[in-house]
Amino acid sequence: MQTQDLVTLVPWTFIIQIINLFIQVYFIKKFLFKPINEILEKRKNLADKEITEAREARSEADSLKEQYEDSLTNAHAEAAKIVSDAQKEAENKAETLVREAEQQAAAIKAKATADIEQEKKKAINEAKDEIGGLAMEIAGKVVEKEINESDHRKLIDDFINKVGA
Amino acid sequence: MSQSFEVDYARIYATIKTGIPILGDLQITETLIVSWIVMIIITGLCIFLTRDLKIENISKRQAFAEMLVETGNNFVRNNTGSNKFDKLIPFVSALFATSVVSNLISLVGLRSPTADLSTEAAWAIVVFIMITATKIKTNGFGGYLKGFTTPIAVMTPFNILSELATPVSMACRHFGNILSGVVIDGLIYWALGLASAALFKLIPGVVGQFLSKIPILGIGLPAVTGVYFDWFSGCMQAFIFCMLTVMYIANAAEES
Numbered sequence: 001m002q003t004q005d006l007v008t009l010v011p012w013t014f015i016i017q018i019i020n021l022f023i024q025v026y027f028i029k030k031f032l033f034k035p036i037n038e039i040l041e042k043r044k045n046l047a048d049k050e051i052t053e054a055r056e057a058r059s060e061a062d063s064l065k066e067q068y069e070d071s072l073t074n075a076h077a078e079a080a081k082i083v084s085d086a087q088k089e090a091e092n093k094a095e096t097l098v099r100e101a102e103q104q105a106a107a108i109k110a111k112a113t114a115d116i117e118q119e120k121k122k123a124i125n126e127a128k129d130e131i132g133g134l135a136m137e138i139a140g141k142v143v144e145k146e147i148n149e150s151d152h153r154k155l156i157d158d159f160i161n162k163v164g165a
Numbered sequence: 166m167s168q169s170f171e172v173d174y175a176r177i178y179a180t181i182k183t184g185i186p187i188l189g190d191l192q193i194t195e196t197l198i199v200s201w202i203v204m205i206i207i208t209g210l211c212i213f214l215t216r217d218l219k220i221e222n223i224s225k226r227q228a229f230a231e232m233l234v235e236t237g238n239n240f241v242r243n244n245t246g247s248n249k250f251d252k253l254i255p256f257v258s259a260l261f262a263t264s265v266v267s268n269l270i271s272l273v274g275l276r277s278p279t280a281d282l283s284t285e286a287a288w289a290i291v292v293f294i295m296i297t298a299t300k301i302k303t304n305g306f307g308g309y310l311k312g313f314t315t316p317i318a319v320m321t322p323f324n325i326l327s328e329l330a331t332p333v334s335m336a337c338r339h340f341g342n343i344l345s346g347v348v349i350d351g352l353i354y355w356a357l358g359l360a361s362a363a364l365f366k367l368i369p370g371v372v373g374q375f376l377s378k379i380p381i382l383g384i385g386l387p388a389v390t391g392v393y394f395d396w397f398s399g400c401m402q403a404f405i406f407c408m409l410t411v412m413y414i415a416n417a418a419e420e421s
Contacts, residue, residue, distance in 0.1 A: 003174035004194055006344070010283045011188045013196055017278075017287035020200050024207060024263050029255040031211035036234040039218045039227075046220060 132156050170355045172348055175281055196281040203266045203278060207259075237261075244408065245415040253414065256295075260288060261407045268343055268399030271350070272391070279343045279402075282336065289336035292410045296331065299417035335409055342402045346394040353390055357382040 004010060135156050178198065181191040214230035223231070237258040241250055267279040278284045301309045313324040358380035365376035 002177040002180075004177055004192070004281075006172055006174060007282055007340075009286055010192060010194070010281075012183075012191045013194060013281065013283035014287045014290075015188075016197055017200065017284045018291055020204060021259065021263065021288060021291060024204050025256050025259040027204070027208040028211060028259040028262065031208060031215060032230065033234060033237075033255050033258070035215040035218055036230055039220060040231065040234070043220050 128160055132160055135159065170352060173276055173280075173351055175276055194281070195276045196278045196284060199270060199275050200267070200278040200284065202275070203263060203270060206266055206270075207262050233258075240407070241411055244411045245418075249418065250411070250415065253411065257407050257411055260410065261403050264288075264339070264403035264406055265400055268346075268403060269395065271347065271399075272395055277343055277347065279339060280347045282340045285336040285340045286332075288339075288406070289332035292335065292413065293332035295410075296413045296417045299414050303418050331413065335406060339402045339406050342398050346398050349394050350387065350391065353387050354380070354383055357386060 132153075136152060139152070139156075175195040177192045177194050179193040181193070183189070183191050211230075214226055214233070216226070218227055218230075237254050238251075241254045241257055242248060245253075264279060267277050267284070271277045271280070297309075300312065304312065313321050313328070315324070361380050361382035362377045365373055365379075365381065367373065368376060
């Protein structure tokens with residue numbers, strides 16, 4: 001079989017090798033770089049998207065947290081207010097109740113006193129009348145003497161007054 | 166075993182008469198055949214590596230393909246220091262892949278296409294044209310011509326010479342290294358064959374006659390020397406060629 005020289009420049013081989021190189025460049029571009037670069041680009045976009053989304057989610061979470069903290073603080077304040085309101089109201093109510101009770105008691109006491117007084121007066125008057133009647137009767141029976149009724153009454157009243165006062 | 170040493174020449178399988186002057190007849194040589202095999206290997210590998218690509222949960226194969234692409238991107242970007250030459254990435258990658266596979270294909274017993282000066286000359290000319298085109302694009306045609314007269318007009322012939330030396334040196338450096346590998350590998354096999362023939366002839370009788378025909382000593386040692394002459398030299402020359410390509414083109418774009 002024929003062989004070529006060890007160190008030689010063969011024009012056709014030279015030309016074909018140039019063409020081969022460019023064909024190889026085209027193939028490598030088409031079959032390796034294009035698909036891989038596309039995938040890398042896609043992955044980069046995906047990662048970018050995810051980072052953006054994560055950032056958004058974080059800021060949202062932060063704002064929510066702030067909101068919750070705010071509402072929690074408000075709730076605490078409100079609870080404290082409610083408790084203090086309730087306490088105040090209870091105190092007021094208790095005070096009112098006590099006062100009312102006192103007033104009522106005082107009123108009852110006053111009424112009772114008045115009633116007693118009245119009863120006393122009534123009893124005294126009744127007793128006066130009874131005693132007067134009795135005395136007149138006794139006197140009439142004892143003396144058996146005709147006395148003017150009105151004079152008699154005057155006499156008895158004087159007597160009772162002297163006795164009862 | 167022949168007593169005289171013969172280098173592994175590139176065989177010519179067919180000659181097609183073209184009748185074109187200067188270019189001569191088209192010869193289908195071992196160089197071309199193995200070049201096409203190399204191209205098929207590289208292209209097949211590319212197609213294999215980029216099958217069913219996924220964005221997430223990628224396979225090892227895809228990871229390797231991505232690593233290759235990233236390495237190519239980083240190689241060009243780091244050596245030029247910018248993203249201006251991203252168009253060069255597939256070219257440099259193709260050059261590197263072709264060079265490495267061509268150099269290493271000698272390991273399976275084929276003759277490296279890079280052991281033929283025509284191959285490296287073709288690559289070097291392409292690179293030279295790219296360098297010149299970049300220079301003209303950067304400085305304009307006048308600026309490019311004026312560049313030869315710097316620093317003084319007397320330097321013009323030397324500048325032209327050094328300009329022309331670029332592709333010649335690139336081609337010859339690569340070719341020389343690979344050819345030397347071929348020659349040294351051939352020499353080692355030849356010498357070991359002679360040695361084992363001489364050694365086993367000492368065994369008397371038919372056994373010695375039979376064993377002396379087999380280059381038994383050729384097992385082992387060539388694998389060790391091959392680590393340097395085939396693996397290291399092959400990868401190194403491909404790397405140097407690509408490195409020079411990128412550097413020259415980046416420099417060409419920077420000239421004022």
